[in-house]
Amino acid sequence: MAGQTIAEKILSRHAGKAVKAGDVAVCKIDFCLGQDGTSGLIIDAFEKIGKPAVFDKKKFCMIIDHSSPAPNQGTATVHKKMRAFAAKYGVKIYDVGEGICHQLSMEEGHVGPGDLVIGADSHTCTYGALNALSTGVGSTDLAIGLATGENWFKVPETIKIIVKGKLPKGVYSKDIILHIAKDMGADGCTYKSIEFTGPVIDALSVDARFTISNMAVELGAKCGIMNADEKTFKWLKRKCKAVFADKDAKYIDIREYDVSRLEPQVAKPHSVDTAVNAEVLKDTRIGQGFIGTCTNGRLEDMEVAAKILKGKKIDSRVKLIIGPASKRIYMGMLKKGLIEIFINAGAVVLNPGCGPCVGTHQGILADNEVCISTANRNFKGRMGNPSGFIYLSSPATVAASALAGKITDPRKYL
Amino acid sequence: MIVRGKAVRLKQSDGINTDYIISGRYKFAISDPKELAKHVFEDIDPDFARNLKPGDILVAGKNFGMGSSREQAPVSLKAAGIKAIVAQSFARIFYRNSFNIGLALVECDTKDLTAGDELEIDFEKAVLSNKTKSKNIKITKLPQMLLDFLKYDGAVAYLKTKGK
Numbered sequence: 001m002a003g004q005t006i007a008e009k010i011l012s013r014h015a016g017k018a019v020k021a022g023d024v025a026v027c028k029i030d031f032c033l034g035q036d037g038t039s040g041l042i043i044d045a046f047e048k049i050g051k052p053a054v055f056d057k058k059k060f061c062m063i064i065d066h067s068s069p070a071p072n073q074g075t076a077t078v079h080k081k082m083r084a085f086a087a088k089y090g091v092k093i094y095d096v097g098e099g100i101c102h103q104l105s106m107e108e109g110h111v112g113p114g115d116l117v118i119g120a121d122s123h124t125c126t127y128g129a130l131n132a133l134s135t136g137v138g139s140t141d142l143a144i145g146l147a148t149g150e151n152w153f154k155v156p157e158t159i160k161i162i163v164k165g166k167l168p169k170g171v172y173s174k175d176i177i178l179h180i181a182k183d184m185g186a187d188g189c190t191y192k193s194i195e196f197t198g199p200v201i202d203a204l205s206v207d208a209r210f211t212i213s214n215m216a217v218e219l220g221a222k223c224g225i226m227n228a229d230e231k232t233f234k235w236l237k238r239k240c241k242a243v244f245a246d247k248d249a250k251y252i253d254i255r256e257y258d259v260s261r262l263e264p265q266v267a268k269p270h271s272v273d274t275a276v277n278a279e280v281l282k283d284t285r286i287g288q289g290f291i292g293t294c295t296n297g298r299l300e301d302m303e304v305a306a307k308i309l310k311g312k313k314i315d316s317r318v319k320l321i322i323g324p325a326s327k328r329i330y331m332g333m334l335k336k337g338l339i340e341i342f343i344n345a346g347a348v349v350l351n352p353g354c355g356p357c358v359g360t361h362q363g364i365l366a367d368n369e370v371c372i373s374t375a376n377r378n379f380k381g382r383m384g385n386p387s388g389f390i391y392l393s394s395p396a397t398v399a400a401s402a403l404a405g406k407i408t409d410p411r412k413y414l
Numbered sequence: 415m416i417v418r419g420k421a422v423r424l425k426q427s428d429g430i431n432t433d434y435i436i437s438g439r440y441k442f443a444i445s446d447p448k449e450l451a452k453h454v455f456e457d458i459d460p461d462f463a464r465n466l467k468p469g470d471i472l473v474a475g476k477n478f479g480m481g482s483s484r485e486q487a488p489v490s491l492k493a494a495g496i497k498a499i500v501a502q503s504f505a506r507i508f509y510r511n512s513f514n515i516g517l518a519l520v521e522c523d524t525k526d527l528t529a530g531d532e533l534e535i536d537f538e539k540a541v542l543s544n545k546t547k548s549k550n551i552k553i554t555k556l557p558q559m560l561l562d563f564l565k566y567d568g569a570v571a572y573l574k575t576k577g578k
Contacts, residue, residue: 138484
């Protein structure tokens with residue numbers, strides 16, 4: 001039999017037979033989750049299926065993160081429905097203030113190398129950085145998984161992306177993935193698995209790797225998987241068996257990116273695959289900056305931003321919003337004095353959650369307002385107003401831009 | 415299975431994401447599909463929802479449904495009366511979600527389909543007939559399971575019938 005990619009291996013193990021790209025297989029699921037934007041429909045579908053219990057209480061959780069705390073009556077009703085479901089079926093719920101689903105799934109030890117995970121949120125692909133095959137699904141798919149412990153999967157073809165060279169100072173994993181997205185396009189990897197590999201990926205911290213896997217879906221991919229190494233095991237605080245691709249695995253495309261000369265990148269409205277060097281946009285005035293989300297709301301991101309903002313004041317015309325991805329990160333920021341730095345610089349620090357990224361609350365844009373954000377999406381209307389403009393960048397670029405009042409290459413502040 | 419209807423098109427053809435289909439500011443606050451249906455494509459084509467007729471077939475370009483996993487996207491399109499969506503290509507989560515809730519998707523070349531064309535889709539034969547232009551277009555054949563999802567109006571009803 002021909003060699004297998006990581007996706008083929010993980011799906012084969014969960015199907016109980018060898019499968020290859022193009023096959024459709026029914027696979028057992030190791031973990032699944034829903035958030036407050038999708039759980040209402042999960043609950044409806046699960047109850048329609050009519051099973052008396054979930055397949056495994058320990059293999060599912062719900063998270064209230066997208067609109068947290070509830071900004072309106074409709075959302076409050078969904079939150080209440082989720083709490084009632086969790087109590088009735090004895091499943092875990094992470095309530096208001098705990099953090100973003102993807103950060104919690106990983107921090108709380110629900111997922112690890114070799115796992116097959118589905119989540120009713122498109123950025124479930126984030127755990128690919130932990131060597132899991134994790135992918136976003138809709139509410140009905142999730143409910144089927146929750147009721148039966150399995151679902152059908154089309155085994156994806158794999159694109160291998162090798163990142164090599166040496167990442168320059170002031171350039172981060174966000175800049176790498178924005179650059180790749182620009183090159184491959186928002187549908188460049190539709191239905192494919194991506195294997196991110198190479199010396200630059202190996203050299204990144206685990207937090208920085210999450211940023212890249214998180215955005216695999218922005219290229220249309222089903223998942224964005226990385227190898228597990230000592231850093232992964234240290235991050236997880238446990239040793240696990242990693243899954244590697246075979247040497248003779250079949251790839252439908254192999255791309256190489258040398259990032260040695262990469263500059264800080266900024267994606268322009270209203271699409272993620274539009275990155276240019278930050279310098280090109282240096283005359284773009286901003287009204288808002290946002291550092292947070294499942295892409296870049298981690299402690300390391302906060303440290304990078306705080307280093308730039310320490311002892312300085314943001315431009316008086318800018319609102320800077322900081323949203324830690326979890327309570328643990330929030331506490332880490334407190335301990336390290338970062339929250340004080342942010343507040344002294346004139347920023348607003350939110351409770352852990354998705355914050356303004358999905359446009360429901362905590363930072364909706366005004367007409368024609370420009371925001372530079374560390375999120376993964378800049379679709380028209382994404383931050384609650386179709387007349388707003390969203391640029392995407394690394395936390396460093398957002399912090400530097402907030403100081404200058406316009407889009408700014410962060411390297412002059414480092 | 416055969417679906418007939420009149421083609422409708424949006425001003426934008428490629429890269430219609432799920433935020434454009436139904437904005438986050440509605441999907442979190444509203445749970446009634448009929449209410450959501452009033453707001454489909456509001457941010458990119460504000461009059462579109464008002465002009466839709468039940469049974470219309472939406473025609474689009476590349477990567478339809480990219481972005482978030484919100485099942486409210488196909489749910490609100492179905493509630494708006496859209497019978498099927500014909501596009502050059504679809505994003506994967508939207509693709510699964512649509513069949514799971516019993517909304518038919520068709521992948522084929524859509525360049526020559528214009529708003530107002532009378533279309534007939536034969537899923538078994540994998541052909542889309544443009545009655546207005548007397549032209550047949552080959553469509554990607556669906557696996558039997560997805561055809562069954564459509565027949566039972568969604569994956570849940572299908573699974574219940576099969577006793578799984």
